[in-house]
Amino acid sequence: xxxxxxxxxxxxxxxxxxxxxxxxxxxxxxxxxxxxxxxxxxxxxxxxxxxxxxxxxxxxxxxxxxxxxxxxxxxxxxxxxxxxxxxxxxxxxxxxxxxxxxxxxxxxxxxxxxxxxxxxxxxxxxxxxxxxxxxxxxxxxxxxxxxxxxxxxxxxxxxxxxxxxxxxxxxxxxxxxxxxxxxxxxxxxxxxxxxxxxxxxxxxxxxxxxxxxxxxxxxxxxxxxxxxxxxxxxxxxxxxxxxxxxxxxxxxxxxxxxxxxxxxxxxxxxxxxxxxxxxxxxxxxxxxxxxxxxxxxxxxxxxxxxxxxxxxxxxxxxxxxxxxxxxxxxxxxxxxxxxxxxxxx
Amino acid sequence: xxxxxxxxxxxxxxxxxxxxxxxxxxxxxxxxxxxxxxxxxxxxxxxxxxxxxxxxxxxxxxxxxxxxxxxxxxxxxxxxxxxxxxxxxxxxxxxxxxxxxxxxxxxxxxxxxxxxxxxxxxxxxxxxxxxxxxxxxxxxxxxxxxxxxxxxxxxxxxxxxxxxxxxxxxxxxxxxxxxxxxxxxxxxxxxxxxxxxxxxxxxxxxxxxxxxxxxxxxxxxxxxxxxxxxxxxxxxxxxxxxxxxxxxxxxxxxxxxxxxxxxxxxxxxxxxxxxxxxxxxxxxxxxxxxxxxxxxxxxxxxxxxxxxxxxxxxxxxxxxxxxxxxxxxxxxxxxxxxxxxxxxx
Numbered sequence: 177x178x179x180x181x182x183x184x185x186x187x188x189x190x191x192x193x194x195x196x197x198x199x200x201x202x203x204x205x206x207x208x209x210x211x212x213x214x215x216x217x218x219x220x221x222x223x224x225x226x227x228x229x230x231x232x233x234x235x236x237x238x239x240x241x242x243x244x245x246x247x248x249x250x251x252x253x254x255x256x257x258x259x260x261x262x263x264x265x266x267x268x269x270x271x272x273x274x275x276x277x278x279x280x281x282x283x284x285x286x287x288x289x290x291x292x293x294x295x296x297x298x299x300x301x302x303x304x305x306x307x308x309x310x311x312x313x314x315x316x317x318x319x320x321x322x323x324x325x326x327x328x329x330x331x332x333x334x335x336x337x338x339x340x341x342x343x344x345x346x347x348x349x350x351x352x353x354x355x356x357x358x359x360x361x362x363x364x365x366x367x368x369x370x371x372x373x374x375x376x377x378x379x380x381x382x383x384x385x386x387x388x389x390x391x392x393x394x395x396x397x398x399x400x401x402x403x404x405x406x407x408x409x410x411x412x413x414x415x416x417x418x419x420x421x422x423x424x425x426x427x428x429x430x431x432x433x434x435x436x437x438x439x440x441x442x443x444x445x446x447x448x449x450x451x452x453x454x455x456x457x458x459x460x461x462x463x464x465x466x467x468x469x470x471x472x473x474x475x476x477x478x479x480x481x482x483x484x485x486x487x488x489x490x491x492x493x494x495x496x497x498x499x500x501x502x503x504x505x506x507x508x509x510x511x512x513x514x515x516x517x518x519x520x521x
Numbered sequence: 522x523x524x525x526x527x528x529x530x531x532x533x534x535x536x537x538x539x540x541x542x543x544x545x546x547x548x549x550x551x552x553x554x555x556x557x558x559x560x561x562x563x564x565x566x567x568x569x570x571x572x573x574x575x576x577x578x579x580x581x582x583x584x585x586x587x588x589x590x591x592x593x594x595x596x597x598x599x600x601x602x603x604x605x606x607x608x609x610x611x612x613x614x615x616x617x618x619x620x621x622x623x624x625x626x627x628x629x630x631x632x633x634x635x636x637x638x639x640x641x642x643x644x645x646x647x648x649x650x651x652x653x654x655x656x657x658x659x660x661x662x663x664x665x666x667x668x669x670x671x672x673x674x675x676x677x678x679x680x681x682x683x684x685x686x687x688x689x690x691x692x693x694x695x696x697x698x699x700x701x702x703x704x705x706x707x708x709x710x711x712x713x714x715x716x717x718x719x720x721x722x723x724x725x726x727x728x729x730x731x732x733x734x735x736x737x738x739x740x741x742x743x744x745x746x747x748x749x750x751x752x753x754x755x756x757x758x759x760x761x762x763x764x765x766x767x768x769x770x771x772x773x774x775x776x777x778x779x780x781x782x783x784x785x786x787x788x789x790x791x792x793x794x795x796x797x798x799x800x801x802x803x804x805x806x807x808x809x810x811x812x813x814x815x816x817x818x819x820x821x822x823x824x825x826x827x828x829x830x831x832x833x834x835x836x837x838x839x840x841x842x843x844x845x846x847x848x849x850x851x852x853x854x855x856x857x858x859x860x861x862x863x864x865x866x
Binding site: 296423490 | 528530538539540543637638639641642671672673694766767768800804810813815816817818820821822823824825826827828830831832833835836837838839840841
């Protein structure tokens with residue numbers, strides 16, 4: 177066989193010149209190129225926005241959802257919801273590794289992996305759908321998929337349930353980025369500290385700032401605050417309304433001896449929290465937006481409007497070794513693992 | 522008098538708790554607080570989106586536009602277009618400086634300044650509108666305005682036309698950020714290098730990378746490329762379609778000996794160029810989005826989809842000393858100044 181493009185453009189059928197994700201149709205021919213990996217798929221984890229849409233369209237009828245999934249994959253060569261544009265991830269076993277990759281990657285035939293690139297760009301062929309579990313957006317199938325050379329994945333660990341690993345991998349980018357951004361002695365504000373990525377980020381930030389630093393976690397009410405206090409992941413906890421930037425600023429200053437923080441990490445899932453993220457940060461500090469509800473223009477104009485010279489970073493779902501870094505947190509902290517087992521699987 | 526809030530929240534009338542920009546109504550009472558500056562306003566430069574809307578609403582009738590501007594300022598205490606939400610900037614002379622600021626800022630009564638924060642958050646009172654020049658969105662008024670302690674401004678220089686200074690200040694954030702981001706020896710790709718901010722960024726990037734670095738400017742066609750070549754602001758010029766990421770990648774690799782670049786600066790004004798910005802950058806590199814047409818989610822999911830570990834930065838309109846840095850470029854380069862005089866005033 178021959179070598180394909182690192183990003184999979186050799187499989188784009190239409191429109192030409194685009195990458196596999198924005199493409200309408202890609203080739204799901206299952207003969208692999210020398211720099212591709214063939215996966216024998218067990219499950220698709222459809223992303224939540226997509227699955228909700230499919231359920232509504234089918235009026236909750238599981239058989240109709242099955243038919244629709246088969247249609248989509250037939251038409252596009254990938255499981256990309258035409259309405260939401262989103263995909264999800266998959267779990268399967270490595271069936272074949274292209275010649276070019278064999279000695280370059282730490283993966284063997286038979287390894288169980290989760291793909292960390294979206295299903296919206298992954299060539300997929302479904303033989304049959306065995307079962308759908310609508311409670312956790314999971315589709316059990318018989319089928320194959322292909323990973324491109326640039327495709328990222330995680331080996332599923334032996335020491336934890338697949339579902340636990342998946343719940344953590346879903347937000348893997350966030351704590352890995354915190355590890356890179358936060359330095360010893362920093363003061364860090366975590367907005368949305370009680371959520372899935374917020375907990376991970378708080379824990380990682382506390383590790384990174386060391387004894388001289390401080391992690392301030394924001395919770396939206398007394399009961400959430402109490403829960404967060406129980407984890408011991410933050411040095412200080414504030415209760416503040418993230419839609420009220422002045423409130424967030426004042427509570428942060430109170431918790432930090434009147435000083436602004438070095439870094440804000442926004443882990444919220446609601447819109448209009450840009451100014452609440454920017455306002456408490458010192459000039460020269462960093463605002464890291466992990467929230468997918470962030471508005472680019474609101475952040476850009478917001479910082480200008482208050483004359484804040486801060487570096488604002490778009491949360492990248494991928495960082496080197498992010499899967500490993502994140503799974504290790506679950507191994508390290510029983511508290512974190514227990515919360516994830518109770519709340520997210 | 523007393524000291525007001527640094528960001529002007531003491532003037533917010535409704536809704537309480539918000540900052541002056543998102544607020545519906547702020548106080549334009551012209552007695553200043555100790556940390557405010559009173560400005561005798563000469564001109565309002567209404568931002569282009571807002572002025573276009575006002576013109577359309579008034580069917581092009583100048584008198585109707587005047588009435589509408591007076592109504593808006595009467596109702597809101599600031600010139601914030603209710604439809605577009607945007608403002609603009611103003612030019613005027615410093616009339617009074619609050620006690621608290623007198624020895625802290627390099628500004629004297631009588632200095633001619635341009636405010637660099639939006640009119641959408643600036644307390645304004647209009648006595649009368651003398652003239653409107655619809656060609657350059659300029660409104661000559663008799664009136665007063667107030668700058669908060671956090672409000673940024675630029676002294677208008679004696680050695681250039683106000684209009685020239687304004688044209689440069691409009692994109693001041695971009696070259697100032699390039700100065701911070703780009704290091705000696707870097708290879709930098711500028712998307713939209715032939716536009717207003719693109720030219721500034723190319724010139725600044727070439728200064729920063731020195732003899733060992735390389736600046737690659739993207740132009741969309743042969744005539745633009747020829748124009749850019751004439752400036753000598755870039756080491757290499759590529760003609761590429763920014764809506765086709767593969768095309769941008771291939772042309773960049775050709776211009777850079779097969780290597781990815783260290784930094785992309787996106788100075789485009791059109792949407793859907795996120796992947797074209799991300800794809801040509803090496804792992805560990807930087808993507809700086811100055812374009813207001815950037816989509817946060819397309820950038821975040823785009824980088825994840827191709828497994829790129831890059832730092833993506835949201836262009837902040839404000840950076841320390843950005844006005845000075847940018848005006849100095851016009852003084853330094855006759856080529857840049859001539860282009861700005863011919864094209865942008």
